[in-house]
Structure formats: structure tokens, C-alpha cells
Amino acid sequence: MSAATQTSVLEASPRGYKAREPAAPPVRRIVKLGGAAITHKAQLETLQRDVLRRVCASLASDGGGGTVLVHGAGSFGHHPASEYGVARGPLSDPHVRLGFALTRSSVTRLNGHVVGQLVEAGVPAVGLSPLGHYTTSNREVSASGAGAVAACLRAGLLPVLHGDAVLDEQLGCTILSGDTLVRDLAEQLRPHFVVFLTNVAGVYDRPPEEEGARLLRRIVVRKDGSWRVAEAEGGCQVDVRMTADAHDVTGGIALKVEEAARVARLGVPVLIAQAGSEDGALACRLGPRAAGAGATGAAAPEPGLGPTCGSEGTCSEGPAGTQQQQQGAEPGGGQGAAAWRGTLVMLEEEGPGEEAAGVPGAAG
């Protein structure tokens, strides 16, 4: 008998009583632990143990209840996936089939490390692979594994999923990124907030190793899914450029921003911060309140967060995942005494002006 059947409840219906699936338990947070943070991306299957240890200790110390953890692949998975063309399929090709197995073998090894570290810290964590629970169709999720995740949560366990090689109805197989998993789980489970932890402080206006890179402090997402930079270090005049490593098969930071925008569009605030740092730990513990926003992410920033960009066209804007165009400057934006450093992605508050402007494609 499955956990879902054991805990099912009886519900009145016009024809008597029937069993129904128990409601999904309240989910406090979904945390994505980036592969770039817990591995050395350029060195095959090499862990950043100190970062992994710090993140697990911090999750353990603020209570793992109502938490779903998803991790990326880093140097466990991206290399074989790229070498064997696993994202394109087909599985009828023996070369791709071997790559599929090698990719899974690698990423499940990393999952073992993450779960092992959490269990050592006293968290009842269990590894849950997307293969077998998730299916895609042309890389889009067609069958969600959220039910299995909810069953683990109901049982008091902390499910630990990972980006994976999965079966695809059109391509035979593909790679399902941890970032996309997070978005699907947010759609299905509606957590209070989502955190993406990675190896840099958040989303910058250009690759952060480039001179003069400026952290985007707040991105607001419109109901049509497009987004704009509402607050950035050094002002809002930004032209956002994102790059990914050559062997990255899932799109790097650009996919993360795209999926973060899709989560925020649901009304679920998203924080992007550095794994292993105090900012990352605060994001996981407090959600949007770490960034000085209200619990929904929609309230005005608290004093100390610094000036924000005005609503009269001074902020960069454009559809998620595309290059942003500069529209004006607000010198000093984001230079306040903010304690928290990271990127908050949240749904734009609907004002009378926006309604009048007729934001297209309003969706939930």
C-alpha cells in the first residue's frame, strides 16, 4: 500500500464517500543548490566539500521541515551529457544510451554526497531521482514527479532531487535541469519562497568575473512573464549579458533567470544568492524578508535597502532570458546600507496604471 493510500481521507460526494488524495503538505521553501557552487565545474567530479558542508549545516540548523532540495550537476553530469549528446537523444543510438547511463551514474554519485552530508548533519534526507518520476516532451515537463515529492514531505522526509537524464516522448531522452525541476515543483507545490544558491552573489549585468560587473538587486516580473531590473548596484542603467560554460548542457544562468521569472510570476518570491555565504543562509532561513521585502516579496523594501528605480521608465526591461536594453539611469540606486546581498525576483505589484496600460498575457 502506498503512502498516499495509507493517508488518504474520505470525502463526501453526491454518491456517498470516496477516497481522495491527501492535500500536499505546506511547503515552506524549495532550495536549488547549484552545481557550480558544490563542485569545481572545470574539474571532473570534484566536490567543493566546504561549501556543501556549510549549506547542509545551515539547512539543518534552521530546521529542514517543509523543505525540498534540488541540486544541479556541476562537474558531475554536464561533461558526459555534453560529450555523448544526451540532451538531443535518441536512445536508439548506442552511443547516446551509454552517455545517458554515464550521466546518471555521475549525477547520482553527487546526489549520494549531498544526501550523505545532510544525513550526517541530522536531517532525514532522501535522494529522489527524476528518472522514473518525470517525463518530458521535447524538453518540456509532460509528467511531473511532484506527487512523489509530496509523499516524502508527508512522511516527514526531506526529498533531495537533482538535474537528471530523463526519458523524452519526442527525443527519446534529454537533460532535465534542476532549475526547471524547481519551477515545476513550485507550480505544483506552491512553496512560500524559492532560493537558488550558486557560486556567485546573484545575477549581474555581465559575467561577474568581468571588470565593473554590477549586482542586480531586484528584478520584477510582469504578469506576461517579461521582467525588468528594478534595482541594481550603481544604478538601474543596465544592459544584462549572461554566458554559460562550453560544456554546460542546460543554459547556465540564463535558464536560471528564466525559470526564476516563471516562479515569481506565480506570486512565489525567488532569491538568488551565494551558496555557503551568510547571504545564502539568510535567504534560506528568511525568504524575501532577508532582502527587506514582505513575506510575499511584494511589499516595499525596508529602510536601508537603498533607493530603488522609479516607475517612470527608468529601469531596464525586456523579456526574460534576452538581452536587456538600457533606458535611463538612477545614480546611486541600491547603494544603501543593505545587509543582504543577492538578487530578489518578485512579481510586480499591480497598480492602476499597469491595468490601464493593459499588460498582455496575464496568467497565474
Ligand SMILES: Nc1ncnc2c1ncn2[C@@H]1O[C@H](COP(=O)(O)OP(=O)(O)OP(=O)(O)O)[C@@H](O)[C@H]1O
Ligand atoms: N550575468 C551573469 N550573472 C551571474 N552569473 C553569470 C552571468 N553570466 C555568466 N554567469 C556565470 O553563471 C554561473 C552560474 O550559473 P550556473 O548555471 O553555472 O550555476 P549553477 O546553477 O550553480 O550550476 P549547475 O547548472 O551546474 O547547477 C556563474 O559561475 C557565473 O560566472
Ligand SMILES: C=C(C)CCOP(=O)(O)O
Ligand atoms: C547534466 C545534468 C545531468 C543535469 C543538469 O542539471 P543542472 O546542473 O541543474 O542544469
